[in-house]
Structure formats: structure tokens, C-alpha cells
Amino acid sequence: MTQSILEHTRDLVRLGDLDRAGQIAEAEIERVEDRGSTAELWQFRFVKAEALRGRGRVEEALMYLESLAGSKIGDIESGAGLKMHRGYLSGCLGRHEPAHRLLGEAEEMARQGDLITLVGDVCLSRAFIFFRQKDYAASDLLFHSVLDIAVQIGGWYYRGHALWGIGKNLMIQEHYVEAMTWLNEALAIFEDVGARSWIATVWSEMAVCYLGLGDDARAMELLCWAEKVDHEAGAVHNYQVVLANIGNVYLYRRDHFTAISYYQRALALAREIKDPVSIKKWTRNINLAYARIRLAVDQSNPSIA
Numbered sequence: 001m002t003q004s005i006l007e008h009t010r011d012l013v014r015l016g017d018l019d020r021a022g023q024i025a026e027a028e029i030e031r032v033e034d035r036g037s038t039a040e041l042w043q044f045r046f047v048k049a050e051a052l053r054g055r056g057r058v059e060e061a062l063m064y065l066e067s068l069a070g071s072k073i074g075d076i077e078s079g080a081g082l083k084m085h086r087g088y089l090s091g092c093l094g095r096h097e098p099a100h101r102l103l104g105e106a107e108e109m110a111r112q113g114d115l116i117t118l119v120g121d122v123c124l125s126r127a128f129i130f131f132r133q134k135d136y137a138a139s140d141l142l143f144h145s146v147l148d149i150a151v152q153i154g155g156w157y158y159r160g161h162a163l164w165g166i167g168k169n170l171m172i173q174e175h176y177v178e179a180m181t182w183l184n185e186a187l188a189i190f191e192d193v194g195a196r197s198w199i200a201t202v203w204s205e206m207a208v209c210y211l212g213l214g215d216d217a218r219a220m221e222l223l224c225w226a227e228k229v230d231h232e233a234g235a236v237h238n239y240q241v242v243l244a245n246i247g248n249v250y251l252y253r254r255d256h257f258t259a260i261s262y263y264q265r266a267l268a269l270a271r272e273i274k275d276p277v278s279i280k281k282w283t284r285n286i287n288l289a290y291a292r293i294r295l296a297v298d299q300s301n302p303s304i305a
Helices: 002-015 018-035 039-054 058-066 076-092 096-112 116-132 136-153 157-172 176-193 196-212 216-233 236-252 256-272 276-300
Strands: none
Touching: 002 018, 002 039, 018 039, 039 058, 039 076, 058 076, 076 096, 076 116, 096 116, 116 136, 116 157, 136 157, 157 176, 157 196, 176 196, 196 216, 196 236, 216 236, 236 256, 236 276, 256 276
């Protein structure tokens, strides 16, 4: 019974229903905790941390797991899982050295225990951290490895995320046409299972591609769809990215003050969730928009020699 509840709760996280996943995890932790550190208890703890992270409460999620780091762990999967989640959360907060150390240890444990699903999770985590560090070659390599793992595991989750990650790496390097091929394939997988949060994430990446190709109308349409989904889901990290991307569309349209208003909203959220990468990016975008305003003023009022 507990196992079926656990699988259901994991599915809720993957589909983006963070509130329900968090509520069930909390209830199951309370129910199972009296039995000691069982494998099921650890998995529900990980679900709780994932739900917190998805709602932008990354530091709180990490503090929660760090508080449990000294607890007894009776199985390899739970031990490796704890290292993986701590590593991923550390990376999201910009603490890259402990992130890579913990993720490396988690992957080694998972491979030694022949836990192929967990290897896939660790590789996805490492791929995302490398992406945030702008090491796109390392990130792409890991996403391709997950694509291979997905053949062994089956199901939608790993294949969809591998395709998305490969497309995301191509997108950020401005290979827009090629990126769209991978992103469209990922989108079809997420749509097939109704993973609304991941659908919105792919819409956001595709919007960047459309804008890069000069189709700002299509980009804005996709971003408005994504904004609605992420706001309703409480997915703060994704929401602030969408807001910034909407700002990029307005910047492209030379509506600089509207662009700045979106960047400022995104920056406020990035600071709230303590996301150093986004704080740096949205601050840079605000400065860029003001620089373009000054340039436009200078061009309209040339000095008289």
C-alpha cells in the first residue's frame, strides 16, 4: 500500500502537482516516521524536498535534508538519494563545489548498487547544474546519456527530460532550428501524459527559439501560456524565467520600460528564492534595457558640434 502511495506521489511531483504531492508526503512521513528510518520514509522525505524546491523554497528544502544527514540510513538507494538531492539543491543555490562532490558520490553509489533509475536521476541533476554553469558540452553529454538510460527504463519521464535538455542546450547556444526539433519531440511526450508544468517549460524554451528566429508574436503567445500554467502551479523558478523571457520580447520590440518592469518582477522572485544565476542574468538584462534607452535618447538628440 505504501509503495503505491509513494509511486503516486512521485508521479504528482513529476506532473507538476506540487501542493498535493507535498501534502501526501507530509502525511506519510508522519505516519511512517515511528517505524524508524525505513526506505519508504526516506523516499517521502525526498518528495517533500522536491515539492519545496518546485515552489521556489530551495534553501528550506536543503536545510530540511541537511538536518537529516546524520540519521541512520539502512539502504544504498536512500543514501545515494540523499546525496543526490543535497547535491542538486546545493547546485541550484550556486554552491557548485559541494554540489558536484555530492552528485559524484551519489552516482558512484547508484552504479555500484545497479540502481539504473537513480543513475538517470543523478545524471539529470548534474546536467542541469552544468547548464547553469554554462558548461554546455558537459551538460549535453549527460542529457544524451540519460537518453540511452531511458531506453532501459522505459516510460515518459527520462526520455522527455533528455530530449528537453538536449534542446535546451542547443537553444542557449542559439542553434534555434535544431533545438526546435528536440523540443517538439519532448513537448509531444509531456503533452501525452499531461505534465502541464513541463509543457510550460518547453513552451518557454521554444519561445526563445521563435524570438531568436524573429517571430516575436509566436514567442509571446507561448510565453503567455507558460506564464499562466507556472503561476497556477506555484512553480516560482519557472515563473521568474518566463517573466524574464517576456521582458526579452518587449526588449526586442524596443518597448524598453515594459521590458524593465518584467525583468524587475523576475529579479524580485530570483532574490526571493535565492537563485544566484537568475539574479545575475536579470540584473544584466535591466542594465541592458537602460543602456538601450540611453542610446535611443542620444540618437534622437545628437550633440551639435
